[in-house]
Amino acid sequence: MSETIVFDVQVVRQDFPILNREVNGKPLVYLDNAATSQTPKQVIDCIVEYYSNYNANIHRGVHALSQEATDKYEQARQKIQKHFNADKPHEIIFTSGTTHGINLVANGFSSILKKGDEILVSAMEHHSNIVPWQMLCERTGAVLKVIPMNEEGELLMDAYGELLSKNTKLVFCNHVSNALGTINPIEQIIDMAHQVDATVLIDGAQAAPHIKADVQKLNVDFYVVSAHKMCGPTGVGMLYGKEEWLNKLPPYQGGGEMIAEVTFEKTTYADLPHKFEAGTPNICGGIAFGAALDYMNAIGFDAISAYEHELLNYATKKLLAIDGLKIYGTSQNKTSVISFNIEGLHPYDIGSILDKLGIAVRTGHHCAQPIMDFYKIPGTVRASFSFYNTKEEVDILTEGVRRAKNMLA
Structure with a gap:
């Protein structure tokens, strides 16, 4: 790929073998990229x-x-x-x-x-x-x-x-x-x-x-x-x-x-x-x-940044439509990370239900406990997006969060 090629997420996803697997009988939706990104076959x-x-x-x-x-x-x-x-x-x-x-x-x-x-x-x-x-x-x-x-x-x-x-x-x-x-x-x-x-x-x-x-x-x-x-x-x-x-x-x-x-x-x-x-x-x-x-x-960091920013805006809008959901970290200048909680629910419980749906997110204090102490919370659910994620995966995440909320309410 080169800087002049239009970014196509479906083409990019073909480079990542792990994205084809299932977890708990569901297609993997990997949204823990801030912890570890996935590895393309070129690196493998x-x-x-x-x-x-x-x-x-x-x-x-x-x-x-x-x-x-x-x-x-x-x-x-x-x-x-x-x-x-x-x-x-x-x-x-x-x-x-x-x-x-x-x-x-x-x-x-x-x-x-x-x-x-x-x-x-x-x-x-x-x-x-x-x-x-x-x-x-x-x-x-x-x-x-x-x-x-x-x-x-x-x-x-x-x-x-x-x-x-x-x-x-x-x-x-x-x-x-x-x-x-x-x-x-x-x-x-x-x-x-x-x-x-x-x-x-x-x-x-x-x-x-x-x-x-x-x-x-x-x-x-x-x-x-x-x-x-x-x-x-x-x-x-x-x-x-x-x-x-x-x-x-x-x-x-x-x-x-x-x-x-x-x-x-x-x-x-x-x-x-x-x-x-x-x-x-x-x-x-x-x-x-x-x-x-x-x-x-080869993909180009300008293309990566633009696409991830689009994903961030889309996911932010979708998640904020869920009643009781609060996002922590609302700076206008941020990367494609969304940390959130739902009022009255523990982030670990939400993350566990999402895992059953094949959705990988991180829960807890993310090795940043002073931040959680600042907000007076035990932790958050963190969805972190990479350039190989899609808006369809954001939709699956959003529906999963709604389902978790209904189950835990």
Whole structure:
């Protein structure tokens, strides 16, 4: 597919084998894309090809399989560099996912922060962008402060400005909220942080499937994503870091691959990116990550975004027609995520009935418990849409929610 081809969801759906299966005797309606997207056959074929034809360790072997695997792996790094517009390939560090990338950075700052330094996080963070910083504060004596949000699920930027000071050393924020779908104004967040010489990490896990981030244009210090959110395999992701920062931070783990020379007296570390890539990596995962980016870029992120926005508007209108249904996260600037509850009903009960109808949604606090505490609710039902979902599936969801409401009332 190319950018010039008109987007056809029925053609796209043919690339995803899992969409042909049934669950509980019903056609699968998969609406849990914010947790994990499905995998197209082009990426599945890439994985099969690796294990069938050139499965070998990388960077260390002189034999043909090792060299071929190494070439494919480093080509994938270059694909990721190009996609996110990093300045240099070695600014892309392969990780096991977003959580790994965040913890890598947090560990590095353990030797930089001191007592009284301040860290800012937003009120709508995933637990993986809260807990590592709490642990960092416990180790260093730094203070964690929270950028508040409003009822619409938007950050209060005036309050953010008031929190920033000469003591602010780090600012962490998600590009898109996994629980609400809100697209945060990260350009402004980054610029304001840099005005007080603070370093910024953006959690791009939820943005990457919908938005093509340009890390140089954003001028962000660190940006992290997971491949499994964007048609790739689980267990692999990337950390982008500015070269100057990656050189400052100490290695996160010790072992093979990340060393230059080892003696019992002293070890010297390898240059970037290998300094942060100890041990045998997820070679197949990295290569398949590159294949997933190829696939999504062939469709085109403009086409993906436009179609998903159309789905979001359609689903929002359909669901709001159900009496007693409330949507959480009503920002005008959001991705295709709808978190909702029905008055008097527990989200888990609704989700369980939907599952019996073959509809996969997520229920609970979505690893964003502070958001649920803000709204004083136990959790929500979250329907998250991807470019391979259809309006017909939205209709099935809506009818399923109505049925669940009638059964539980």
